Amino acid sequence: MGKRKVVPFGPQHPVLPEPIHLDLVMEDEKILEAVPNIGFVHRGLEGLIEKKDFNELIYIAERTCGICSYQHGMGYTETLEQIMGVEIPDRAKFLRSTWSELGRLHSHLLWLGLLADGFGFESLFYECWRIREKILDLHELTVGARLIFSVNKVGGVLRDITPEMQKTILETLDVVEEEVKNIQKTFLYDYSVQSRLKGIGVLSLQQVHDLGCAGPFARASGLNLDMRKLGYDAYPYIDFEPIISTDGDCFARCDVRTREIFQSIDIIRQIFAKMPEGDIAVPVKGMPNGEATVRIEQPRGEAVYYVKGNGKKLLDRMRIRTPTFANLPGLLETMKGADLSDVPLLILSIDPCISCTER
Amino acid sequence: MAEVIHPEDELRVIDWNLLLETAMEMKNAGLRLSQACVSYVAGKYELVYSFVNDETYKLTNVKVIMETTDWIPSICAFYPYALFYENEMKELYGVDVRMMEGTDLNNKLYRIRETTPLLPKEKK
Amino acid sequence: MAIMNFGKTMLKNLFLKPVTVNYPAEPAVYPEGSRGHVEIDVDKCISCTICAMNCPSDALKVDRQAGTWTINRFDCIACGYCVEKCPKKCLKMVPGYQEPMGEKTEETFRRPEESMAKAAKPAKPTVTAAPSTGIVSTHNHVSIDVKKCLGCGKCMRNCPNDALAVDRKAKTWSINRSKCITCGLCIDNCPTKCMTMDPNDPDSNGIETYEIELAPIKKKD
Known part of the structure; x- marks a missing residue:
């Protein structure tokens, strides 16, 4: 019987992209439980509804997070459109899906780099981020900025993707696909990587369902859940199936996200083949009156947007529930019985986006 | 065309003493708690709990309207991970949630200096 | 399982030139639609x-x-x-x-x-717009000559703050004084120039409705 100690982890740690604090209750080298503590990047964004009207809130909702920023702006705009009863043109739906998939590509490449840094393989980290720069150049070409897009408005989008841009995008994506196939071999088949990732943090299908997890974290344990099947934007016209794995450990989560990169490239190719002509926006009049709930598939999982308006230009409530908030209970469950040296990898395997969680 | 499952959303407005019964009904139907939030509208608290069916993707919103001086029971007995949402409601908006029984994070989930920062200033 | 999977990429990277741009020695190149x-x-x-x-x-x-x-x-x-x-x-x-x-x-x-x-110059001094409160307090207001109004609705469509409403069937022209920011765009866009900027205080701060006479459009012979 060893003695129990409490080891504080974070908020400053070399492997964490954003600050979170965990109190780890330990006995010898094994962890018994973890108690979380958040609030280090709490900006009170939901309190800004008292000052800014519903159109300016699009720009504020986008700045909730730097990595999944496009989907936040898109989700909030789609909720407003559902309340006000606006139907956007088909070309705008396809354009929104394109940017959504480009955002998913850059987020997964960022995560692969951070994971490689987490177990000490820095050259692989730089290689992943070098490939990601090509995607950010595509963002700047089509939208004007690298990370924060600001291209949504109630009723459609503000910019178009011309056929020359589409050609550039498809050529760049061919190059990206070749390079990701090269590094995929290192992630999946290398002996030193496998010895750090296999068998760590296993969660079964029943546990994942009982804890309410979402996204690739849940799909790696076998849960068949993907919000893109709801059919918002251009997804009814695209053929795709959610990617699942059944092992449930950190290696399976890495595998699922790598395969999602190839699936996103394939979806963009299908979108460009089927894109219709037409307007990119419709004019909108009036104020939002009523409430609506919309669910979007972000790179990290299912995000829920709840907006309530009362007919004036200031809203009553805007609520964003991000997927990291849903995956936190799953994280605390994987910590039970783990070694102290595996804690950084376990935290990285849920793809933590703490600034989304705290807003 | 890929198959699309998009059933209609449902909204139920209930009294606060029916909350635990409704939570038990949702749990027995196998639904997952997706989010729980609180809004401060016209001097009252409006709590909205969203339950989702993972096979049919149907969303059910359960709404409870209560006064600021009332208290509401916790649904942690059926959904243990609801304690994060309830702690957030308690710490940011000042909703009185009781019966958390040992799973309570004791007002320490958010490490912020002001108490209930998101309530409008006139209310505090 | 294999070892040295990354070896080929590593050797290739040894002989590649740097992918970064030597800024600020070399100028940065931004694409055309970039938001600066x-x-x-x-x-x-x-x-x-x-x-x-x-x-x-x-x-x-x-x-x-x-x-x-x-x-x-x-x-x-x-x-x-x-x-x-x-x-x-x-x-x-x-x-x-x-x-x-x-x-x-x-x-x-x-x-x-x-x-x-x-520009429509106000006789009394105006207060500058306080950002994000939405209303500019001003001492002049838009007034209309109802005999000349055609009821075409051009003023309503061009109002940036949705302060005007024109109903041809009911023959009314109404203005919401609390939303009007006296920018003068309605005056500029009116085809018969029936509106002017009056340099006095408005009668009220709410919605004012006037009956218009729907003057016939003069056709050129």
């Missing part, structure tokens, strides 16, 4: 203050009396909302980012004298 900073064509500005009221980060200030437009470039987040909202389209977003400096500075542009003289 906001520029104004101040000859076209009419000081309607719509950009200042709608800026999400409160970086703009407009003084109607003096005819100036001030931007704090360090607060501006380059979102492009002011460019979208400007009724005269005198703002545009161009590539090129703000250089780092020792302290935050503001940049002011002044309208030329001819354009200030042409």
Whole structure:
């Protein structure tokens, strides 16, 4: 019987992209439980509804997070459109899906780099981020900025993707696909990587369902859940199936996200083949009156947007529930019985986006 | 065309003493708690709990309207991970949630200096 | 399981030249639609203050009396909302980012004298638009000559704050005084010039409705 100690982890740690604090209750080298503590990047964004009207809130909702920023702006705009009863043109739906998939590509490449840094393989980290720069150049070409897009408005989008841009995008994506196939071999088949990732943090299908997890974290344990099947934007016209794995450990989560990169490239190719002509926006009049709930598939999982308006230009409530908030209970469950040296990898395997969680 | 499952959303407005019964009904139907939030509208608290069916993707919103001086029971007995949402409601908006029984994070989930920062200033 | 899977990439990277650009020795190349900073064509500005009221980060200030437009470039987040909202389209977003400096500075542009003289000049001084409160308190108001109104609705469509409502069937023209920011766009767009800017206080601060006579459109013979 060893003695129990409490080891504080974070908020400053070399492997964490954003600050979170965990109190780890330990006995010898094994962890018994973890108690979380958040609030280090709490900006009170939901309190800004008292000052800014519903159109300016699009720009504020986008700045909730730097990595999944496009989907936040898109989700909030789609909720407003559902309340006000606006139907956007088909070309705008396809354009929104394109940017959504480009955002998913850059987020997964960022995560692969951070994971490689987490177990000490820095050259692989730089290689992943070098490939990601090509995607950010595509963002700047089509939208004007690298990370924060600001291209949504109630009723459609503000910019178009011309056929020359589409050609550039498809050529760049061919190059990206070749390079990701090269590094995929290192992630999946290398002996030193496998010895750090296999068998760590296993969660079964029943546990994942009982804890309410979402996204690739849940799909790696076998849960068949993907919000893109709801059919918002251009997804009814695209053929795709959610990617699942059944092992449930950190290696399976890495595998699922790598395969999602190839699936996103394939979806963009299908979108460009089927894109219709037409307007990119419709004019909108009036104020939002009523409430609506919309669910979007972000790179990290299912995000829920709840907006309530009362007919004036200031809203009553805007609520964003991000997927990291849903995956936190799953994280605390994987910590039970783990070694102290595996804690950084376990935290990285849920793809933590703490600034989304705290807003 | 890929198959699309998009059933209609449902909204139920209930009294606060029916909350635990409704939570038990949702749990027995196998639904997952997706989010729980609180809004401060016209001097009252409006709590909205969203339950989702993972096979049919149907969303059910359960709404409870209560006064600021009332208290509401916790649904942690059926959904243990609801304690994060309830702690957030308690710490940011000042909703009185009781019966958390040992799973309570004791007002320490958010490490912020002001108490209930998101309530409008006139209310505090 | 294999070892040295990364070896080939590592050897290739040893002989590659750096992928980074040697900035600032080499200039940075931005693509055409890049969002860098906001520029104004101040000859076209009419000081309607719509950009200042709608800026999400409160970086703009407009003084109607003096005819100036001030931007704090360090607060501006380059979102492009002011460019979208400007009724005269005198703002545009161009590539090129703000250089780092020792302290935050503001940049002011002044309208030329001819354009200030042409504008509807209020007799009493006006208060500058306080950002994001939405209402400009002013001492002049829009008044209409109901005999000349055609009921075409052009003023209503061009109002940037949705303050006007024209109903041809009911034969009414109504204005919401609390939403009117006296920018004068309705006066500019009216085909019969039946509206003028009156330099006195308005009668009320709510919605005023007038009956119009739907003057017949004169056809050219």
